[in-house]
Amino acid sequence: MDQQGNKKYFTITYGCQMNESDSEKINGQLEELGYLPAEQMEEADIVILNTCSIRQNAEEKVYGKIGEVKQLKDKNPHVLLGIAGCMAQENRRKLVQRMPIIDFVIGPYNIHNLHEIVTDKEAVGSHVVLTQMKPQRVRDYSLLKASRKSKIFAWVPIMQGCNKFCTYCIVPYVRGRETSRTIEDIKAEVISLAQDGYKEITLLGQNVNSYGLDFKNNTDFSDLIRALDTVEGIKRIRYMTSHPRDMTKEMVDVMAASSKVVRHMHLPVQHGSNEMLKRMNRGYTVEHFYEMVDYIRERMPDVGFTTDLITGFPGETEEMNQATIALLKKVRFDSAYTFIYSPRRGTPAASMTNQISDEIKHRRLNEIMEVQNQISLEINKELEGQDIEILVEGPTKQDENHWFGRTSTNKMIVFPKVEGIKIGDIVLAHVNIAQTWILKGIVKD
Numbered sequence: 532m533d534q535q536g537n538k539k540y541f542t543i544t545y546g547c548q549m550n551e552s553d554s555e556k557i558n559g560q561l562e563e564l565g566y567l568p569a570e571q572m573e574e575a576d577i578v579i580l581n582t583c584s585i586r587q588n589a590e591e592k593v594y595g596k597i598g599e600v601k602q603l604k605d606k607n608p609h610v611l612l613g614i615a616g617c618m619a620q621e622n623r624r625k626l627v628q629r630m631p632i633i634d635f636v637i638g639p640y641n642i643h644n645l646h647e648i649v650t651d652k653e654a655v656g657s658h659v660v661l662t663q664m665k666p667q668r669v670r671d672y673s674l675l676k677a678s679r680k681s682k683i684f685a686w687v688p689i690m691q692g693c694n695k696f697c698t699y700c701i702v703p704y705v706r707g708r709e710t711s712r713t714i715e716d717i718k719a720e721v722i723s724l725a726q727d728g729y730k731e732i733t734l735l736g737q738n739v740n741s742y743g744l745d746f747k748n749n750t751d752f753s754d755l756i757r758a759l760d761t762v763e764g765i766k767r768i769r770y771m772t773s774h775p776r777d778m779t780k781e782m783v784d785v786m787a788a789s790s791k792v793v794r795h796m797h798l799p800v801q802h803g804s805n806e807m808l809k810r811m812n813r814g815y816t817v818e819h820f821y822e823m824v825d826y827i828r829e830r831m832p833d834v835g836f837t838t839d840l841i842t843g844f845p846g847e848t849e850e851m852n853q854a855t856i857a858l859l860k861k862v863r864f865d866s867a868y869t870f871i872y873s874p875r876r877g878t879p880a881a882s883m884t885n886q887i888s889d890e891i892k893h894r895r896l897n898e899i900m901e902v903q904n905q906i907s908l909e910i911n912k913e914l915e916g917q918d919i920e921i922l923v924e925g926p927t928k929q930d931e932n933h934w935f936g937r938t939s940t941n942k943m944i945v946f947p948k949v950e951g952i953k954i955g956d957i958v959l960a961h962v963n964i965a966q967t968w969i970l971k972g973i974v975k976d
């Protein structure tokens with residue numbers, strides 16, 4: 532609480548962009564209740580941890596943070612602790628049973644109940660657990676007001692859930708089945724964002740390529756892109772995440788024809804061995820993946836490609852790991868996010884035989900990263916000396932005199948701050964030095 536008696540909130544977000552977006556909705560609800568944002572957790576009257584269950588280490592970070600909040604509550608017993616997000620949805624009542632310092636547990640599709648929960652909790656003081664997942668709730672939740680962090684870049688969830696059931700993945704269990712928002716709803720939101728001055732939107736879904744299929748009226752992601760492409764004022768449309776099985780050539784054509792859809796494709800391949808892809812239930816082969824990559828590059832020659840990879844899935848042999856390395860060399864992604872397989876309770880892969888030891892998983896991860904880092908650097912080196920358009924995002928975390936922007940292909944260019952250049956400007960950056968993860972350059976006024 533501050534000296535004026537205003538109550539404050541502090542929300543910490545773990546995991547993916549969907550959680551970032553959910554946190555903005557959580558904060559929007561708390562602000563409606565009269566709470567103000569706290570600069571630090573120590574000032575807060577309510578702390579919300581918006582959690583992620585995708586891998587064990589994401590969960591461990593949250594348990595560590597709960598320990599810190601306990602110390603805070605020991606000093607200030609009135610502070611409320613809420614657990615939101617995927618761990619809330621997965622563990623429900625078990626969380627408060629194990630850790631009674633948690634005041635409430637709230638699933639992603641119950642954010643609109645925050646009002647009642649916080650008011651009741653302040654009044655009654657008992658534990659509250661709300662984790663309902665009905666499609667109507669999913670729709671109500673889409674309409675909640677967000678307190679957006681940025682005035683230029685906005686998350687726009689287009690669907691919730693996933694129907695794919697990859698055998699390693701917890702998401703379908705915690706986020707439920709695919710439920711799309713209508714094109715009308717999404718377009719109305721994007722128009723209003725454009726009117727508020729937003730320049731870039733990122734369409735969010737676990738698998739954006741299956742957007743609209745639940746309507747069963749032939750609507751798909753191509754229709755959504757066509758509808759959003761005409762919104763004036765929006766300069767860039769990003770989207771996450773694509774699925775190699777559900778992406779169609781028509782979608783690629785529509786994106787290629789758009790001047791707003793960015794030239795960045797995050798297309799998780801997960802593995803370079805067909806045997807592994809099958810056991811992961813990914814629904815495509817390496818050959819199909821190559822075909823899609825070739826088609827995308829043919830239509831968008833300047834596209835930046837990124838991917839996700841899992842190493843150490845049960846039954847993975849040295850030869851299979853080499854197949855992933857061969858795929859990396861063949862496709863030459865701009866970058867790859869590599870994850871060590873983490874068994875998730877209740878998923879089929881967790882009970883498969885032939886689990887791989889941590890030591891082998893780490894060694895294979897290092898082998899993969901070494902190859903990929905070399906490729907990323909080589910690709911970036913080719914950009915040295917070029918002038919590339921960026922959308923300016925603002926100061927870097929480390930140094931407020933160094934700003935950065937992103938290219939359409941999603942590369943970060945860091946440059947010394949220039950008077951007269953504002954967040955949201957589109958400018959040309961001259962690349963001087965290429966590194967594995969970032970480019971360094973200058974921007975002229």
Ligand code: 5AD
Nearest residue numbers: 699700799839840841870871872873
């Ligand atoms: N272990 C390791 N990585 C995982 N991912 C999803 N589930 C797991 C898991 N159990 C990775 C996938 C996915 C990314 C978001 O996280 O690569 O694309």
Ligand code: SF4
Nearest residue numbers: 693695696697700702
């Ligand atoms: Fe998980 Fe697979 Fe769905 Fe992605 S597509 S969220 S990896 S089940």
